[in-house]
Amino acid sequence: MLSTxxxxxxxxxxxxxxxxILVAYLxxxxxxxxxxxxxxxVALAITASLAFGAFLSYTSAELSEKGEELFAGTTSFVAVGLVTWxxxxxxxxxxxLRDELHGKAEVAVTSGALSMATLAFFAVAREGLETSLFLYTNFKTVGAFSTATLGLILGLALAVGLGYGIYNRAVKINLGKFFTxxxxxxxxxxxxxxxxxxxxxQEFGILPGPDAFAWDVTSWMAKESFMAALLGGTIGFDTTTSWLQLFVWVAYLGLTISAYLSPAKVKTPLNA
Structure with a gap:
């Protein structure tokens, strides 16, 4: 629930x-x-995002067990790459971002309604398609569909409410800190x-070490339990975590967060 x-x-x-930003400009x-x-x-972008999510779920359900493992693993890697980027x-x-969107909106206005619809579609679809993919892989990780769905609904509802409040200047939040x-x-x-x-x-056979566990806590925490689903969906905890999973998790987390939180380099003049 928390992760979604x-x-x-x-x-x-x-x-x-x-x-x-686009509405305010117009x-x-x-x-x-x-x-x-x-x-x-915007409506077309939302529809496309929902259709993409349905396609992922339908495709996964129609595959064989081995095919589903390959599909789930591949979509997970793609989702992580997109979210990291x-x-x-x-x-x-x-x-x-505001100035960039204003410039694109100015061009779209002079080009006609189709250009404005296209601008809005791609601006929202980028977020929507990425969200559908990331949520699909997270649903697979969590496994608890009902609680994950509740988190999804609450998150979207709060996002829309905050967005509307910010637009009407009824809500003030530090967006820099929020996004960080x-x-x-x-x-x-x-x-x-x-x-x-x-x-x-590993289950499919592409990567080695599926049974080389760093830990196996299934004796006191069932893989299907709420706690296992919560930890799995938030920090990637698995009741039977392999050494390769642990190594990749630690390496990705350490390197990515260090790079993300590092201050931006300030360019100095050549004659300084």
Whole structure:
């Protein structure tokens, strides 16, 4: 539940802020006639994201046991790669995001309604498709569908509420700190998804050491228990964790968080 809540809140608020920036630009520049095209693009992006999530679930269900292991492992690695890229991209681009979107919106307005709908579609679809993939892999990791779904709903609801409140200036939060802290939380969740992908590839036979366990606590914590699902979905804990899973989890977490929290390099003049 906690992991899906974090994912939905972070990704949902990013999408809500992007839409809010575009809407604010159209309102302030007296281009309200393009709002319909913008919301059409947003609706199409949401539909595409839901369809992608359904496709992942359907494909996984139709595969054989071995095929499902390969599919789950591959999608886990892809999801971790995308999420890692996204948190670093947002850290780098957050300050100039408003100006960048305003520039794109200005071009779209002069090009017509289709361009505005396309801009809104790709701006939201990037977040939505990434969220669908990451949530799918996290659902596979957690296993507890009902609690994970509740976290997803609560996270999206809070993201939409915060986005609307920020747009109307009724809510004030330090977005820099929010994205930094939520970025660290996403990296932790991504480490768990990466560990799950390693496990699936070990079960499939691509990676070695599926039975070389760093620990096996199934004697006092069932793999299907709520606590195991909670720990699995948040920090990547597995009741039977292999040494390879543990090594990759520690290496990814240590290197990625260190790089993410390191201060940006300041460029000095050549004649300094």
């Amino acid at each position: 809540f974090i994912i939905a809140l972070r990704e949902g608020l990013e999408a809500a802020l992007i839409v809010g 309102v302030k520049s007296d281009q309200r006639s393009h709002l319909r095209a913008l919301w059409t693009g 996204m948190v670093f991209w947002m850290k780098r681009a957050a300050r100039g 802290y939520s970025g660290v939380a996403l990296i932790v969740v991504a480490a768990g998804v990466l560990s799950y992908g390693i496990h699936e590839f």
